Structures are given as C-alpha cells and as structure tokens.
Amino acid sequence: MAPVVSTAWLAERLRSPDVRVVDGSWHMPAEARDGREEYLQAHIPGAVFFDIDIIADPDTDLPHMLPTPEAFAHAAGELGLSRDADIVVYDTHGVRSAARVWWTLRAMGYERAHVLDGGLRKWMAEGRPIEGGEVFPRRVEVRPAFAPELVRDAAEVREILQTGSARMVDARSAARFSGEAPEPRAGLRSGHMPGAANLPWEQVIAEDGTLRPAGDLREVFKAAGVDLRAPIVTTCGSGVTASVLALALARLGVTAAVYDGSWTEWGGLPDAPVVTGS
The missing domain is CATH 3.40.250.10 (Rhodanese-like domain)
Structure with a gap:
C-alpha cells in the first residue's frame, strides 16, 4: 500500500476498526504555535495526538530523538496503535511533521503506517468532519521492534x-x-x-x-x-x-x-x- 493515502480514502474508512488516525502536528519554536492545543480545538474524529517531543529519548538534549523500542512500544500501546491496523498520520500544515511520525512508526516496526495527503488543511477545506476535545483510546499491547x-x-x-x-x-x-x-x-x-x-x-x-x-x-x-x-x-x-x-x-x-x-x-x-x- 502507498505511503500516503487520500482524504477520500480515509473518509470512507474513518469508522473502521482497522484504521487508527493520529494527529502528528508539530511547529518550530519561532512559529509560536502549540500543536496539542490546536488538536484539542479541532481534529479528525477519533484521532489521538502524537507529540514528537514527548515520545522521544529523554536522555539527550537533542530534540525529538527516537526513544528506545521499549519506550516507544509503551507509548504506542497507550495511544491504541496496534500493528494490525492501518495508521494514518496527519498534521495541520499538509505534509510536514506527519512524515516524522510516519518514519518513527516505520522505524519501530509498523509496516501499515501512512500519511494523510494534504493533512488537516485539505480535510477541512473539503468540509469533512472534525471534533474537539480529548480522545481516550483503548490501550493495546505492543511488542518492541526496531528497523535499523x-x-x-x-x-x-x-x-x-x-x-x-x-x-x-x-x-x-x-x-x-x-x-x-x-x-x-x-x-x-x-x-x-x-x-x-x-x-x-x-x-x-x-x-x-x-x-x-x-x-x-x-x-x-x-x-x-x-x-x-x-x-x-x-x-x-x-x-x-x-x-x-x-x-x-x-x-x-x-x-x-x-x-x-x-x-x-x-x-x-x-x-x-x-x-x-x-
């Protein structure tokens, strides 16, 4: 399957039990924007928020470095991200930080990770549904894996x-x-x-x-x-x-x-x- 999926593809499968949606929005400090706050205001229904600065190696001063496979597996499990599902990542720009989350998932053994082409920007321009507030996913067990x-x-x-x-x-x-x-x-x-x-x-x-x-x-x-x-x-x-x-x-x-x-x-x-x- 292609590494990017269209908004139409996701809209048809939004409520599918085999699809998980992830908001991976991140902004440079100079942009003075808060990805999580924007997520709480508006996101694709059912999407969980993936913070690349939180799900990261805590033992380095370098920004958003990959965590250990074990730490990532725990975080992914808390977000309900099963390897058996198609995971669709988007961001507010179109395609930017979503690609980083996609690559992180791939590096951690997720073979069914994709980026939403055009992101939230295109989704909203097409008048597709959004919601606000927190999402509380069902926790899943994820085994650590790594693709060096x-x-x-x-x-x-x-x-x-x-x-x-x-x-x-x-x-x-x-x-x-x-x-x-x-x-x-x-x-x-x-x-x-x-x-x-x-x-x-x-x-x-x-x-x-x-x-x-x-x-x-x-x-x-x-x-x-x-x-x-x-x-x-x-x-x-x-x-x-x-x-x-x-x-x-x-x-x-x-x-x-x-x-x-x-x-x-x-x-x-x-x-x-x-x-x-x-």
Missing part, C-alpha cells in the same frame, strides 16, 4: 562520508545549506556535510500541501543530482523535514534512512566535517 536500516547516527554518517557508501540529501533551505543563512538553533556551525546534495523539502510538496506526484518527484530528485538507484540517507535541521524527503522517496519505491540527529547534532560536533558554499 531506516535510521543512521553520527558515527554511521561519518563512515558514509569517508566511504561514499550512500548519498546524504539535506532537506534544509539552500541558504542554510550553503552557510549564507545562520542556523535557527544557537551554537551550531553553518554549512553542510561534504558531498551532500541539497533538496529543500518544500520542493517535494505541491501548493495545496499534498505530496507531489511520482513523476514530478523523480524530476525534483534528478535536478538535485540524486541517483535514486544508490543508497540514500536524508538529513535536515532536526530530523523532521528529512522525513518528508524519506516519504517522497517511499512514494517512488525507494527506501531511505534518516539521520536522526541531523544538523542539530552534526553542526554542534566540533570535529564533524563541515563545508560552505553551494
């Missing part, structure tokens, strides 16, 4: 840069990639990893907030100099929009790994190689 092929850490990225065993693809803006614009998080160096390709994540998203069609996506990756036949690892500022690129690649049948720490980790490592320019 979908995740990379700093040590593995160092090896990739030394051996050329994969292509790093950076989802940040061209100005941040080149080092012309400062990083929004204080204390980080500017620039990019040697040999990385730059594909700002907005380029894989259409004007209506949906993921661009497969044909368009192939052209976008080609224009960025990315060979879809080679191993790919996506990166960004903190692992959120890197997941958007991973989702776009999944639409093309390409499985990419995500560098979880991304530039928040890499740009803060004093000995990590960094270059500037385009």
